[in-house]
Amino acid sequence: xxxxxxxxxxxxxxxxxxxxxxxxxxxxxxxxxxxxxxxxxxxxxxxxxxxxxxxxxxxxxxxxxxxxxxxxxxxxxxxxxxxxxxxxxxxxxxxxxxxxxxxxxxxxxxxxxxxxxxxxxxxxxxxxxxxxxxxxxxxxxxxxxxxxxxxxxxxxxxxxxxxxxxxxxxxxxxxxxxxxxxxxxxxxxxxxxxxxxxxxxxxxxxxxxxxxxxxxxxxxxxxxxxxxxxxxxxxxxxxxxxxxxxxxxxxxxxxxxxxxxxxxxxxxxxxxxxxxxxxxxxxxxxxxxxxxxxxxxxxxxxxxxxxxxxxxxxxxxxxxxx
Amino acid sequence: xxxxxxxxxxxxxxxxxxxxxxxxxxxxxxxxxxxxxxxxxxxxxxxxxxxxxxxxxxxxxxxxxxxxxxxxxxxxxxxxxxxxxxxxxxxxxxxxxxxxxxxxxxxxxxxxxxxxxxxxxxxxxxxxxxxxxxxxxxxxxxxxxxxxxxxxxxxxxxxxxxxxxxxxxxxxxxxxxxxxxxxxxxxxxxxxxxxxxxxxxxxxxxxxxxxxxxxxxxxxxxxxxxxxxxxxxxxxxxxxxxxxxxxx
Numbered sequence: 097x098x099x100x101x102x103x104x105x106x107x108x109x110x111x112x113x114x115x116x117x118x119x120x121x122x123x124x125x126x127x128x129x130x131x132x133x134x135x136x137x138x139x140x141x142x143x144x145x146x147x148x149x150x151x152x153x154x155x156x157x158x159x160x161x162x163x164x165x166x167x168x169x170x171x172x173x174x175x176x177x178x179x180x181x182x183x184x185x186x187x188x189x190x191x192x193x194x195x196x197x198x199x200x201x202x203x204x205x206x207x208x209x210x211x212x213x214x215x216x217x218x219x220x221x222x223x224x225x226x227x228x229x230x231x232x233x234x235x236x237x238x239x240x241x242x243x244x245x246x247x248x249x250x251x252x253x254x255x256x257x258x259x260x261x262x263x264x265x266x267x268x269x270x271x272x273x274x275x276x277x278x279x280x281x282x283x284x285x286x287x288x289x290x291x292x293x294x295x296x297x298x299x300x301x302x303x304x305x306x307x308x309x310x311x312x313x314x315x316x317x318x319x320x321x322x323x324x325x326x327x328x329x330x331x332x333x334x335x336x337x338x339x340x341x342x343x344x345x346x347x348x349x350x351x352x353x354x355x356x357x358x359x360x361x362x363x364x365x366x367x368x369x370x371x372x373x374x375x376x377x378x379x380x381x382x383x384x385x386x387x388x389x390x391x392x393x394x395x396x397x398x399x400x401x402x403x404x405x406x407x408x409x410x411x412x413x414x415x416x417x418x
Numbered sequence: 419x420x421x422x423x424x425x426x427x428x429x430x431x432x433x434x435x436x437x438x439x440x441x442x443x444x445x446x447x448x449x450x451x452x453x454x455x456x457x458x459x460x461x462x463x464x465x466x467x468x469x470x471x472x473x474x475x476x477x478x479x480x481x482x483x484x485x486x487x488x489x490x491x492x493x494x495x496x497x498x499x500x501x502x503x504x505x506x507x508x509x510x511x512x513x514x515x516x517x518x519x520x521x522x523x524x525x526x527x528x529x530x531x532x533x534x535x536x537x538x539x540x541x542x543x544x545x546x547x548x549x550x551x552x553x554x555x556x557x558x559x560x561x562x563x564x565x566x567x568x569x570x571x572x573x574x575x576x577x578x579x580x581x582x583x584x585x586x587x588x589x590x591x592x593x594x595x596x597x598x599x600x601x602x603x604x605x606x607x608x609x610x611x612x613x614x615x616x617x618x619x620x621x622x623x624x625x626x627x628x629x630x631x632x633x634x635x636x637x638x639x640x641x642x643x644x645x646x647x648x649x650x651x652x653x654x655x656x657x658x659x660x661x662x663x664x665x666x
């Protein structure tokens with residue numbers, strides 16, 4: 097009957113979203129008067145999940161699952177869910193979670209709601225609030241099936257501590273060759289760089305920066321703040337920055353704590369993609385730029401004048417506050 | 419190679435989003451509908467397979483007659499035949515289930531769908547479809563090559579990309595990167611004329627069940643006014659970000 101939660105880790109270390117989904121699962125379990133069971137794969141320090149409310153950790157230790165594999169992970173979660181008779185399964189909104197959730201939904205004959213932003217409004221009917229129309233609206237969705245899968249939007253629930261003693265037990269899912277039908281050939285991942293998906297702060301540049309040679313100050317700000325760098329669509333279309341940095345409706349979605357837009361006018365498609373960020377700052381020469389309507393704080397000014405001075409101030413602030 | 423491209427009919431990216439009937443229905447009044455952008459990147463990649471590797475390309479949509487102009491546009495871009503499954507699907511599962519019937523019947527080697535539609539953003543149809551028909555599945559796919567019975571695909575992961583190899587039949591959840599924005603095609607007059615004569619088959623739905631229901635909608639609360647900060651007083655911004663927004 098427990099609430100099952102898929103906790104993601106990388107090289108043994110839990111991601112922040114793992115703690116967020118556990119916090120959220122705790123909330124649902126409290127509503128339903130049941131317990132939280134986390135499923136972890138080759139992770140260290142599984143006891144840390146107890147801090148956020150996990151009662152039990154089913155730990156899959158299997159070298160074949162060292163790298164994420166959607167089919168095999170979905171099979172493991174399906175078997176864990178059945179063993180636990182879980183009625184609700186919680187996953188994050190990471191690329192990997194969104195990859196496996198639909199597979200899991202079919203295996204468990206479970207209804208799946210993605211991009212959920214809050215605890216269920218009611219348990220019966222099981223109704224959740226999710227974003228739709230690329231953050232331009234919310235949608236209240238009822239999941240009608242016996243088993244339900246909730247995909248939690250990043251940063252929407254936050255971390256909530258509730259001390260539990262997470263007991264660990266080993267779990268060995270039955271896997272065969274068909275679960276390994278996708279063979280990973282290579283992984284190309286920037287090391288030591290904050291990713292847009294994980295970042296608390298994103299610093300993003302637009303056409304107003306006039307050319308790729310001017311990105312030094314964007315990268316500097318990102319360095320100071322421990323932020324990820326991003327860009328608008330025209331910037332990636334012109335090849336100034338890699339596609340992987342493009343955020344917006346057809347690019348990556350951003351749900352950071354702070355989003356700083358520099359030289360980005362704020363086309364509706366761009367705003368849709370970054371709207372889920374909590375605090376938005378815009379720096380633009382044009383006071384009529386649509387971004388000023390979407391932002392919390394704005395500076396009407398020239399990025400080439402403002403950003404270097406702001407970087408100095410931020411450096412000073414960081415030096416005094418860390 | 420037989421390719422099926424799943425086409426979702428969605429409001430144009432610049433549409434104003436409003437709701438009617440006590441916030442239970444999307445207001446289509448004055449809204450321009452287009453091919454879902456993630457699907458359009460996939461469709462354009464399918465054209466490449468058609469032109470370079472002699473693939474045939476069918477397109478399929480689950481929807482009412484109002485989606486036919488969108489299907490005709492996809493035919494004008496170069497797809498060979500279109501199938502419309504005549505039902506207003508209520509959730510992603512229903513769409514996947516209806517598509518699976520067409521996919522099984524057509525025995526496709528490659529099924530291209532978008533990673534998500536830009537209206538409901540469910541992001542579940544490609545994976546569900548793959549699982550229902552027992553095909554390989556690669557999500558957030560940004561490049562795709564096929565040789566013989568094997569596909570090499572690159573998928574976007576958080577913070578990078580991963581290249582995988584998969585046996586056909588394969589379903590992908592595609593997105594920008596499959597082709598570049600500049601590779602997208604605007605139908606020309608000849609394409610539009612030819613599209614009129616291409617077969618568009620309307621199929622009865624299989625009557626798939628529904629697992630979730632969009633009960634109602636709401637728009638985000640209006641945002642407060644932006645706080646403007648004097649570019650000569652950047653300390654104020656830092657103070658607000660630290661003390662008010664608690665963002666740094």
